[in-house]
Amino acid sequence: MDLISYISGNVPGGIYLYILIVFITLLILFFMVRVNELFTRKHFLIWSLLAIVLYSVLYAVIWFRDPPPHHLRRYSIILSEKDSGTTWFSNYLTGILSDRLNPFLSDREYFFSPYWFYRISPPDSGHSVQFRQKAVTELPIHKVLFGLIERKEKSFAVDIEIVQFPSRKLLHRAFKEFNIYSLNEFPEWVSAECNGFLPFQNQQPDKKLPYPDSLLEQAKMLFFGAQYERCLQLLNPASRKSGENPRYDVWRQMAVIKKAGMESLDAPEPNRFAREKPHWQRRLVSARNRLINYIRLGQEEPDLDVMIAESYIWEKDFASAEIFLEKAYIENPFNIDVLLNLASLHPSRYQDFGFTGVQDIYEHILYFCPLEEKVLLTWAENILNRNPSYSAPPQYARQQVERYLEINPHSVNAWLMLGKIFAQKADRQSTRDAFLKADSISPANAAVKYNLGVLYYEWNKPDIAVDYLEEAIEIDNYPDAYLYLGVILMEKGKYQEALEKFRYRVSRKKGEDDFYAYQAMKGIQQCLDALGETDQ
Incomplete structure (x- = not known):
């Protein structure tokens, strides 16, 4: 891992801002030595040392409050079947082992549940072994129990490996075959093989495991x-x-x-x-x-x-x-x-419960599970609504969304959010690139078409905007697209057609705080004034 990135962590400005503040402080103190005879070199050394200690303590407090991912210690399980066409049996065994593992050892060392891989979109991607291996490396998950299962009629064989990341060092490997009617032997064997590597809990020896059920396991995955x-x-x-x-x-x-x-x-x-x-x-x-x-x-x-x-x-x-x-x-x-x-x-x-607000809860979730997409998008949206584009929070939100996209580049909603972050900075080129990436992944997504239409309208390209807005309406009758179509038609002097769009948007009013419905009402009044009519 890059040393500078690690030392900077999630501190706003990172190590470079720390060095800049220390340098400016030392420059001011040196200037005081030159202009003030009472401020001697001894004072300079004492005050310089105090300033560096104070800044370092403050930096450390901020760093440890939200350390970089590599400072966390995660462990997890990834089981797959030799027959890649089925996953239900590996999901069944994964559930058995997950229940046996300690959920956490400290506030920085915890079990990364295999079910968290389904927190992404599309959730079906969570089944992919390739995606999981990429997530394991990028997050990283420091110790992973990999298992390859070969299922037969009345038995199954398991080949397990315990791998340490990000070094990919193989810590342990074992193989054994089990009778399907002696399932209790499986978790006991895995627990013994992983002793010293993963924190398995002691279980009651007489507790019988539920028999594997393909229908139930498929339902659980859904x-x-x-x-x-x-x-x-x-x-x-x-x-x-x-x-x-x-x-x-x-x-x-x-x-x-x-x-x-x-x-x-x-x-x-x-x-x-x-x-x-x-x-x-x-x-x-x-x-x-x-x-x-x-x-x-x-x-x-x-x-x-x-x-x-x-x-x-x-x-x-x-x-x-x-x-x-x-x-x-x-x-x-x-x-x-x-x-x-x-x-x-x-x-x-x-x-x-130890939280200051809902954003604090969201940050805590993203801190230990960056794959929680819905939380990431809600958290980023809240940041955009509450902070100006030039401030640190939107930049931090952008870093988090980009990091998520490195792991899951197939998320339409994450590309849309990245485009919105660029749009707030008025970086239209980057906004368009992000929206077009989302469009390439999901060409029949009305929200993507709508956002592209809005972007081109603000870019003073109304003809291209109309094409995208009409596509959004054709795909899913997207209500807000009617508002922008009405605005474009009104600006072209087509007041009667604009009225129809505005009135339809008002008819789809979502509540008393529907901002776009009120904008449509203003558009209706402007069209009526231009036509010399009154609203009926």
Whole structure:
């Protein structure tokens, strides 16, 4: 790793700013020696030493508050099957080993969950062994248990390697074949082979592992990839036989909570005095009650507490949610879903969990999991909205987005965000390059077409802008594209056509704080004034 980058870390200005401040201070003190007889060379040495110590302490405090990635210590698991056409069995074994590993050893050494690879977009890319190996190197993840599995009819063979990164040094290698009916031998063997390399926990020897189930494992992968509708399509028929395997129903109820929560975003505000709750809320409460009942029955699945807390958050019952979140946070402060739900609490509650605000929570998540794309984009958007382009925060946001794109260059949304960061600086060439890169990845993306249209309008190229804005409308009837089309038509003197665009945008008003709807209203008034008419 480049020494200068490491020493600079995430300190604004880095080591160069530190050297510049020290140099200016020494220059001022030297000037005082020359012009003031009372300020002797001895004073110069004392004050210089004090200044350097003070600056160094301040620099160290800022550096350690947000150290560079290589200062963290991560460990993880990457299992794959020799038959690359299937992944469910390797996912099953990955889950068994993940449950056995300590989630963290300190505030700087922790388990990088294999499920975090699905936090990128598109989530299907998280399956790619090539992507995972690239992420392991770039982040880096310092110790990785790689495993190649060859599955047979009634047995499976495992070839494991423990590799240290970024040096790629092979620490240990082992091979063994297992009977499919003696699954408990597998984690015990891996734990023994990894002793001294990875922190496996001691488990109860009489605890029987669940039998591998291809349908359940496929549903879990869909769940972790946020494809809840497809997850439910798999689990709905199977959960009717939940007496045979209650895990089907547990994962089904968790997917129901996720889907009901997403439906609530588009639903009108519920009437507290209405006799009947909205459909999404009835499904939410039913799923939560079933999960609570499973906990009482001793059913063990990861993050049940988190899902119950999330269901309360969707209902805005934050007090009940906090009870479950506090327990889950104590058990694992590196649980991303716990932190995301904490961000939904009232800001006055953040301090009890050690955070100053929602941005602080987002930064903490990105600190240990830079692959959390949705958080990265929300965090960067908040920075752009709250800070001028010439200040340090937008530059830091740009570095984080560019770093993410080095690992996952196929993210349309990340390229869009990078373009927005360049746009705030009025760097139109770089903005266009970022937007065109996003367009090359996803040619049928309405948001990309819209942003290109806005860029060309601001670049005083209205004809090109119109082409992109009309494509955005054709692809997904993008509402804000109507506003800019209306503005372009109005500037060309086509007031009647502009009126139609503005009125349509107003009809798609998203709420009382819809800025673009109000701009469309202004456009309507301007068109009416030009036509000498009044609004009906």
